[in-house]
Amino acid sequence: MDGRPAIVQSTSPTNDDTFLNLLCDGFGDSVLLGEAIPASCFSDWTGHAACRPLALVSPATTEEVAKLLRLCNDHHRPVVPQGGMTGLAGAAVPSADSIAVSLCRLTGVESVDRDAATMTVRAGTTLQTIQEAATQAGFRYPVDFGARGTCQIGGNIATNAGGHGVIRHGMTRDQVLGLEVVLADGRTIDLMNGMLKNNTGYDLKHCFIGSEGTLGIVTRAVLRLAPPQGESHTLLCGLPSYPAAVALLHRLRSAGLALEAFEVMWQDFYTMSCGWRDGQLPLPTSYPLYLLCEAEGDASHLEAALEAALETGEVEDAVLASSTTQARGLWAIREATGEFPVKLAPINFDISLPIPAIGDFVETAGKMLQQRWPGVRIVNFGHIGDSNLHLTVDGRSLTEDTPATRHAIESAVYQWVGKYRGSISAEHGIGLLKRDFLHHSVRPEALNVMHTLKQALDPHGILNPGKVLN
Template identity: 80%
Template sequence: MALLLDTLGDRVLLGEAIPESCFSDWTGHAACRPLALVRPTSSEEVSRLLRLCHEHRRAVVPQGGMTGLAGAAVPNADSVAVSLSRFTGVESVDRDAATLTVRAGTTLEAVQNAAREAGFRYPVDFGARGSCHIGGTIATNAGGHGVIRHGMTRDQVLGLEVVLADGRILDLMNSMIKNNTGYDLKHCFIGAEGTLGIITRAVLRMAPPQGETHTLLCGLPNYKAAVALLHRLRGAGLALEAFEVMWQDFYTMSCDWRDSQPPLPTSHAIYVLCEAEGDANHLETALEAAIETGEVADAVLASNIPQAQALWAIREATGEFPLKLAPINFDISLPIPTIGDFVEAAGEMLQQRWTGISIVNFGHIGDSNLHLTVDGRSLAEDAPETHHAIEAEIYRLVGEYHGSISAEHGIGLLKRDFLHHSVRPEAMDVMRALKHTLDPNDILNPGKLLN
């Protein structure tokens, strides 16, 4: 540690000075104090750190806001954790090009505010906006409920600056939408979870400000009707900002927790919470047609912002899962037509093996994303082994349905052993070859994403 202190001085924290917030992410998985925590304030300091660790073959674990849900930022006792929490700020805003340049330690909320002040918006959004770092959202290719219209974080990134394992600073800070000059190397690092390099700066795209938006909650008879409603709304001249599907189990549980009169009865099989931008007449016409055909059994349209917030509060019950459940969470993607069948098959499989198990389902089905949560409180068997067995069965079923074991949360430690269900051996070989080329000493987040 003497060399580290000599190189980076007061940027280095050791022992009891390292805050517990760096021990694990939101999962609490395998919490551990790292050997050291380094908080650089520039790309050059990150470069000096990695050059030193590369030379001495010391593992480095990049950390953002520690809001991840896959264990990608969890350190071990022999590793050096590196946080860019002191390398923050929006460096520039280009209104003509609708881009902004930002340092990796800046929070998502700060990026959103900067875009708003410039007359635009940064469309990636989710609950951890005030804590997560923009570099972490890029490294994990974060999603959120706006993906149906704007795409994942990958779709918002024009350029990156990345520090490689040996300390080289890779300048990929492109700011142009059209730039067809060979390999687009930035995509190697987006979603790589810090295993190929540490992202230090980024050029991000901004979207136009949101226009008139309407929030609608519908009760539907089945999943097929939800898909039909999705097609109908897309064809009605509306821009869908969100299309959230809640199965009856989720909706009933959330309404019970709220201890207030549900906006719709809890008797429907499926509930859709939709946020759409466009002419209200187009939405009302589409809704009337959906009711006439039986796609929608009942609906409520928010007439003001507080009503819209109240409808969204039902969907956002997921924030209470850690407090009121012992959640085993699954973040998966499946072909849209098969999501309903998967929910039924997964439920039957789990109930047969673990009688009385409690399950809730919800998702952003417009972008193929299903979230399935098992309440571990109902499991009488030994928790760790049972937890792993449930994961193995669900991910096996995902493979059978040709889906993805991770839609938006990444792989990290928690899904690494199941990656083969979604990535074929030939692709795994290429991923390992890329890792070895860019990080031959395997110092960058070793053991994450790949075995």
């Protein structure tokens, strides 16, 4: 025995037909069955373990979510919450006996408090809708990433999504002041705090942010808004080494600039991305590293910092965007990741490491992978300013791209992450894909506490079973 509290699983759930009759009687047209369930609900962006659920239910109110969970809990039916299905860890993948719960109808911006700089939203609202509403109100919602038009804020909260802007504004967790959450037994807890200061005991909302729907279903949220972005500058630099990148990070911060992004691309990534594009290269492909930086502040401060970095050799060459169009062109190089599923057979790693150790990890992990799988192709990039490295192995370069080989590669990389005291997930979550490797980042005592919390809030184990925890 490992000391974990046991999750009680039903051994005799209600007959499928009987339960589905109860479901349809209670939720009518909100229920889809069999062939009527769209394939988009079978898996997330990974395509992992695609499966049609027993039923898909789309509640339109918190009360309907609570009613549904009471029914499923009473009959010991597994429930899989689903948002925009843009996840990258398999957290929203259903099982054949599960009830998938789509929050696509639970949408809308309820209110904006301009005095407090907050916004109250329903969980199914897309990130882009929230960003546009914030802009219209004279603010901005600073969390951003490529799936903005599809992903939903409930999913962002459930996975504690990161993306661009984390270096300055933090993760989704840092934007959430309050939540409304429905527990496994249908109880609704109102944590809809709208104040920055509220020091009243346990801050329960943090139990649900990043829990990937295993402890409760988020239905509403109060979000912090940021002031509109001021004068912003986009810079691409060629660097001689990883230590030079860290030195430049310190230099730019010391120059009185607010860094919105600090994206480092290793030569392998930059060369590959530029090779996918026609036209003139902004910088030659000969530098070991490339930095894409977006900073807010006085242009003269940035220019002075860049001049000093060129003099000391921290920067060997640079391009400062002179227009929005040119800035977008520089960002297009970094955003080549959107083409990975089409042009590669990617084995993606989203890891966090201590900033000083990232360069050494890239070199060490690369050598290890090349020794074990000769000729393997690896590309590296990351949000280095917030400790996040993305390492991608191209399965097409393997002699055999099999599930067993992929698992062996994942095991090898995550073992090294553990040795560096890093995190196996920086921003994508655990879900199904990383569950078996969680012990490399979370110590046994902490894992036991996580199991204890799961048992307390979901004793029948109906909420997203098999995700995050075994």
